[in-house]
Amino acid sequence: xxxxxxxxxxxRVDWAWGYGMILPLLAGLGLFYFYPVYKVFRDSLYTxxxxxxxxWAGLANYTKMFQDxxxxxxxxxxxxxxxxxxxxxxVLALILAALLNTRIRGRDVYRVIxxxxxxxxxxxxxxxxxxxxxxxxxxxxxxxxxxxxxPQYWLSDEHTVLLCISIVSVWMGVxxxxxILLAGxxxxxxxxxxxxxxxxxGKIRQFLKITIPLxxxxxxxxxxxxxxxxLQIFDVIYMMIPTKSIAMSYAQSVVMYFYRNAFEYxxxxxxxxxxxxxxxxxxxxTLFQMRIQKKWVHYD
Amino acid sequence: xxxxxxxxRSGRHPRYGKAVVHAVLFLGCFITxxxxxxxxxxxxxxxxxxxxxxxxxxxxNWRPDAxxxxxxxxxxxxxxxxxxxxxxxxxxxxxxxxxxAGYAFARIHFPGRNFLFILCLSVLMIPSSFLILPxxxxxxxxxxxxxxxxxxxxxxxSAFGTFLMRQFFMSIPLELEDAARIDGCGHGRIYSRIMLPxxxxxxxxxxxxxxxFAWNNLMWPMIVNTEKTKMTLTAGLSYLQGQYISDxxxxxxxxxxxxxxxxxxxxxFQRQFIEGIALTGIK
Numbered sequence: 001x002x003x004x005x006x007x008x009x010x011x012r013v014d015w016a017w018g019y020g021m022i023l024p025l026l027a028g029l030g031l032f033y034f035y036p037v038y039k040v041f042r043d044s045l046y047t048x049x050x051x052x053x054x055x056w057a058g059l060a061n062y063t064k065m066f067q068d069x070x071x072x073x074x075x076x077x078x079x080x081x082x083x084x085x086x087x088x089x090x091v092l093a094l095i096l097a098a099l100l101n102t103r104i105r106g107r108d109v110y111r112v113i114x115x116x117x118x119x120x121x122x123x124x125x126x127x128x129x130x131x132x133x134x135x136x137x138x139x140x141x142x143x144x145x146x147x148x149x150x151p152q153y154w155l156s157d158e159h160t161v162l163l164c165i166s167i168v169s170v171w172m173g174v175x176x177x178x179x180i181l182l183a184g185x186x187x188x189x190x191x192x193x194x195x196x197x198x199x200x201x202g203k204i205r206q207f208l209k210i211t212i213p214l215x216x217x218x219x220x221x222x223x224x225x226x227x228x229x230x231l232q233i234f235d236v237i238y239m240m241i242p243t244k245s246i247a248m249s250y251a252q253s254v255v256m257y258f259y260r261n262a263f264e265y266x267x268x269x270x271x272x273x274x275x276x277x278x279x280x281x282x283x284x285x286t287l288f289q290m291r292i293q294k295k296w297v298h299y300d
Numbered sequence: 301x302x303x304x305x306x307x308x309r310s311g312r313h314p315r316y317g318k319a320v321v322h323a324v325l326f327l328g329c330f331i332t333x334x335x336x337x338x339x340x341x342x343x344x345x346x347x348x349x350x351x352x353x354x355x356x357x358x359x360x361n362w363r364p365d366a367x368x369x370x371x372x373x374x375x376x377x378x379x380x381x382x383x384x385x386x387x388x389x390x391x392x393x394x395x396x397x398x399x400x401a402g403y404a405f406a407r408i409h410f411p412g413r414n415f416l417f418i419l420c421l422s423v424l425m426i427p428s429s430f431l432i433l434p435x436x437x438x439x440x441x442x443x444x445x446x447x448x449x450x451x452x453x454x455x456x457x458s459a460f461g462t463f464l465m466r467q468f469f470m471s472i473p474l475e476l477e478d479a480a481r482i483d484g485c486g487h488g489r490i491y492s493r494i495m496l497p498x499x500x501x502x503x504x505x506x507x508x509x510x511x512x513f514a515w516n517n518l519m520w521p522m523i524v525n526t527e528k529t530k531m532t533l534t535a536g537l538s539y540l541q542g543q544y545i546s547d548x549x550x551x552x553x554x555x556x557x558x559x560x561x562x563x564x565x566x567x568x569f570q571r572q573f574i575e576g577i578a579l580t581g582i583k
Contacts, residue, residue: 017487018410025401026416028457033423036434043434096328099321106325112570113329116336119566119573121516123534124555127541128339131548137351139338145354171331176577183578203317225580232429235518239538255429262433263523271433279430286425 040272040279048268061273071274073249074257077162078231081253084166085173085230090222092170093177094215098207100178101185111182118175126239129168130155133240155240158250165251168236173229177222184218185211216297224289231282234259254278336556343367343553350548366549367557373544376554378529379536383558386451386521386532387514393456394510395503402465403491407477417466423459429519436523450524451532455514461506464579468502469495505576508569515562533558 044061046054065071100111117125132140135153144151154160192210201209212219234255241251243260254274262271342350343366345359370376404410405417435454444450472495480490496503515533522535531539540554566573 014408014487015410018404018408018413021400021404021408021487021491022416025397025420025457025462028397028454029420029423029459032435032438032454032457033426033431033459036431036438037426039434039437040430096325099325102321104318104321104325110325110329111574112567113332115566115570115574115577116563117332118577119512119562120336120559121518121534121537121562123516123518123537124339124559125335127537127551127555128335130541131342131552132335132338137353137355137548139355142355171335175332179574179577180580228427232427234429238518239541258429259519262436268433268437275430275433279427282427283425 043272046269074252078253088170089173096178097181115175122235126236130240156247161247161251184215188214220297339552366553383532389452390455390514391510398461399465401462406466406469420459446527468499504572508576
């Protein structure tokens with residue numbers, strides 16, 4: 001009897017500690033994450049005007065979105081960013097990770113240097129690249145002139161602006177993914193390589209037949225996170241392209257357009273509808289990737 | 301015989317291969333560092349020299365004017381202080397809240413634990429830009445726009461951090477806890493005296509990741525605080541670029557000064573930084 005009451009008392013103390021320790025986190029997540037999720041869905045059905053006065057709009061924001069050519073162009077731009085940035089970032093990161101995994105002199109120095117863009121703020125990165133791409137005084141045009149090419153207004157030309165932003169994004173994202181992939185590659189047992197060495201497989205064959213298949217779980221993670229972050233591309237565009245530039249419509253991403261609606265045009269209901277669409281796209285793409293991972297990800 | 305041939309084939313050009321690897325890695329380093337070098341070189345020029353055609357690579361005379369005149373153009377020191385303060389609060393808050401919740405999820409049995417944990421994890425699926433508008437409206441309703449509280453408040457709580465901390469607590473053997481319990485320690489003591497010191501690498505990793513996020517975050521600080529004295533460095537730089545559109549030496553000086561602290565911290569805690577990032581890929 002006494003033993004039983006002691007146990008239940010102990011249990012109750014445990015429960016109290018358990019709930020007590022997660023309470024601050026749950027309260028914070030509730031206020032700043034769960035409530036906002038509800039709020040976005042709700043606001044997307046309202047017209048939220050100046051001073052946050054809102055009136056019921058039904059699906060008007062959504063129908064407006066499907067007829068909005070700027071929205072479609074932003075979506076197209078975003079997909080274009082995804083198509084350029086994701087493969088380039090992942091492939092470059094994988095190659096660099098594999099090279100840095102070899103026994104080579106100065107490996108640690110390389111590792112430190114490649115990682116610097118990852119700790120640098122994207123704002124500063126965008127500022128210096130904007131200066132490099134500058135059509136009048138930029139160093140890139142100077143180099144182009146030396147090689148006898150024609151200088152370009154890289155960031156105000158509709159044909160080059162998206163590519164320039166993509167290059168900067170790849171430059172920024174490679175180091176981060178390289179480190180994650182390097183950790184994955186280092187987890188591969190050296191037995192595989194020793195066996196391959198005995199079989200006479202060259203380094204490139206080893207990379208293709210051992211490294212790539214065995215690093216696929218990490219690769220899967222890298223692809224998922226790169227897709228999510230690329231679909232939300234904002235900082236670089238915001239810092240490199242002036243809002244009034246004619247090139248903006250050729251560079252604008254969905255999040256950029258969302259931002260302008262929410263905080264420049266003060267169309268918060270419409271912005272919420274855009275946010276819902278983006279959320280749905282990211283969700284579907286992630287679920288789709290989870291689905292097809294069995295086809296290419298090898299778990300031991 | 302055949303075996304021997306194969307062996308010699310694989311070892312045919314080890315030196316040639318190494319040279320190629322070095323060449324590729326070196327080129328990569330140059331591409332990585334060149335923008336930073338250009339940032340520095342531009343910041344040491346006068347405004348006139350920066351826009352001369354053809355551009356000079358090295359400054360004709362090295363002048364730190366762009367740096368010394370920066371405080372006249374914007375409250376740079378205040379912005380610096382705002383960034384340091386809010387980043388530290390965010391790091392401290394996440395370490396505290398995430399480690400406490402992570403401990404409870406990993407080590408204490410209580411009803412509804414799994415449900416609540418999955419609820420936390422569901423937050424991971426929400427893209428950050430999705431939340432920013434309602435978070436802004438919330439801060440506005442609280443009357444906190446243009447205060448430093450606005451910058452750190454929503455960022456004190458992290459589902460990812462909780463998940464990471466839980467993984468670390470799970471890896472500690474049960475025997476340790478049992479021994480402490482027999483000695484009469486409660487959860488408070490076990491958590492603070494035994495467990496936290498044991499998961500120090502995890503705390504460092506989370507701290508490093510959070511610092512990187514807090515220091516470099518642009519959209520949130522920019523929308524909640526529009527008063528210059530309440531801005532962080534990212535928003536301040538955006539303002540600088542907008543106001544002094546052709547003063548490239550100042551813009552580059554500002555950008556460089558804003559990034560230097562993290563690069564120094566990275567140089568010092570290099571291994572922890574890399575481990576911290578590598579941990580984000582844990583399976």
